[in-house]
Amino acid sequence: MVSVLVLAACFGLILFASDAFGFNFQNCGRTPIAPQLEVEDRILGGSDAVPGSWPWQAAIHTYGHVCGGALITDQHVITAAHCTFSVSVLDVMVHFGTHTREERDEGEMWVPADEVCTHPNYGIHENQLWVNDIAIIKLSKKINFTNMIQPVCLPFDHEELPGNSTMYVTGWGVTGAQIDDRKSARLKQVQTRSYTNKDCDEEFLITVPDVVLCGGHHHGSSCYVSPAA
Known part of the structure; x- marks a missing residue:
């Protein structure tokens, strides 16, 4: 199973270029632990994920608040701009390899942020929709991939997601x-x-x-x- 992180907003074409991060994306989007995908997952609230089955999942901690993110290289995480807007980089900690929010999991990793780049045009559109709600976090160090920590794939430039996917x-x-x-x-x-x-x-x-x-x-x-x- 190969998973692709779908992005409808980006900081220009650089986000989609593999050499922009100096990272080989050939092995992205692969999980050693298969997720259990059921029809019942369509209900509000969904179902519990199999631990480790979404190894690119990151938890972004700021001021005690937790946001979701996705690991895209060994040193970069993509998340929502509303999670990083007006937040000091010194207060951003990224948590990998975790399944339970309030307990310690084997193989988990905590890494401080080194830089936070929030989309400069993040804000409210004329019809009250939030747009450009996207940010990239550079970690303070490169991390080693494990069965529980893997990067997701990014789409290619000009690649569009078909309807009903x-x-x-x-x-x-x-x-x-x-x-x-x-x-x-x-x-x-x-x-x-x-x-x-x-x-x-x-x-x-x-x-x-x-x-x-x-x-x-x-x-x-x-x-x-x-x-x-």
């Missing part, structure tokens, strides 16, 4: 319909599908800009429109 969202976010519901203690996965922006416009009666990836599912999903990150 199966996607998975992973993280430790709230599993209920309300924002103040309790966050999951274990890593969760939920299945969703991609919409073309045209289909998204018609489905939700809004105008979705090109820098936003639209996804959802008739059976439920994490959210129906997601700023790309």
